[in-house]
Amino acid sequence: MAExxxxxxxxxxxxxxxxxxxxxxxxxxxxxxxxDELGFDEAWIGEHHxxxxxxxxxxxxxxxxxxxxxxxxxxxxxxxSLPYHHPLIVADRMQLLDHxxxxxxxxxxxxxxxxxxxxxxxxxxxxxxxxxxxxxxxILALLRDDEPVTMKTDWFTLRDARLQMSxxxxxxxxxxxxxxxxxxxxxxxxxxxxxxxSVAGATHEDFARTWGWAEEAAAASKMPxxxxxxxEVIPIHLAPTRDQAITEVQDGYRRRAY
Numbered sequence: 464m465a466e467x468x469x470x471x472x473x474x475x476x477x478x479x480x481x482x483x484x485x486x487x488x489x490x491x492x493x494x495x496x497x498x499d500e501l502g503f504d505e506a507w508i509g510e511h512h513x514x515x516x517x518x519x520x521x522x523x524x525x526x527x528x529x530x531x532x533x534x535x536x537x538x539x540x541x542x543x544s545l546p547y548h549h550p551l552i553v554a555d556r557m558q559l560l561d562h563x564x565x566x567x568x569x570x571x572x573x574x575x576x577x578x579x580x581x582x583x584x585x586x587x588x589x590x591x592x593x594x595x596x597x598x599x600x601x602i603l604a605l606l607r608d609d610e611p612v613t614m615k616t617d618w619f620t621l622r623d624a625r626l627q628m629s630x631x632x633x634x635x636x637x638x639x640x641x642x643x644x645x646x647x648x649x650x651x652x653x654x655x656x657x658x659x660x661s662v663a664g665a666t667h668e669d670f671a672r673t674w675g676w677a678e679e680a681a682a683a684s685k686m687p688x689x690x691x692x693x694x695e696v697i698p699i700h701l702a703p704t705r706d707q708a709i710t711e712v713q714d715g716y717r718r719r720a721y
Contacts, residue, residue, distance in 0.1 A: 471505035473696045475517045499533040507541025513579035523556050530564040539569030542641045545598035546591045551624050554605040558628050566632045571660050573641035592647055603655055606635040644669040646676045653680025658692035
């Protein structure tokens with residue numbers, strides 16, 4: 464019997480400049496409630512700190528609120544920008560969220576998308592990918608290892624670190640790394656045996672190579688990797704006809720584009 468195709472939503476979210484942000488956030492929460500009622504499988508919520516359009520500063524806080532309003536939909540950080548946080552705090556908070564959601568939490572990670580975020584924290588954008596990989600290695604060690612973790616980089620230190628709670632989800636909550644069209648994300652997914660979150664669509668010529676990069680890294684590190692853990696983000700609008708679909712989305716598309 465074939466597995467059912469799963470559906471979710473990637474909620475940055477985008478808010479129009481000038482709208483009431485309190486109402487916008489409530490609308491985001493109500494949307495996830497509605498998706499849960501419709502039987503959607505998951506929702507991913509982003510982290511941003513500037514630009515005034517993607518206004519959720521802490522997806523974990525938002526997920527905790529959404530979890531209290533929903534019953535079955537899985538809720539992921541889409542994504543948590545690792546260079547902005549100490550890895551022990553990330554792992555410990557997500558472990559807590561794993562329990563609060565009864566196993567519905569997912570950890571999606573990335574280097575950080577907005578250079579304006581990095582600028583305010585005096586982080587060199589050229590170093591963000593390296594920092595993400597270092598933090599991801601530390602987080603997975605904290606989630607997976609029974610022994611205390613010691614690790615030192617130029618921006619964080621772990622000294623005999625361990626998590627104070629065991630995981631609700633066994634062996635630990637799902638972890639995925641973001642990718643666009645470079646080998647960095649797929650290589651990290653394959654190396655660590657975690658999921659992959661493609662956030663830039665499927666039309667780029669390098670998209671077909673994405674899973675191959677993950678498989679190559681998995682083979683080199685001898686880690687198992689499952690293609691079912693690959694999430695692909697694409698915009699979809701359904702209508703009875705193509706012309707009707709274009710008519711229904713064109714006003715909103717123009718507002719977003721301009």
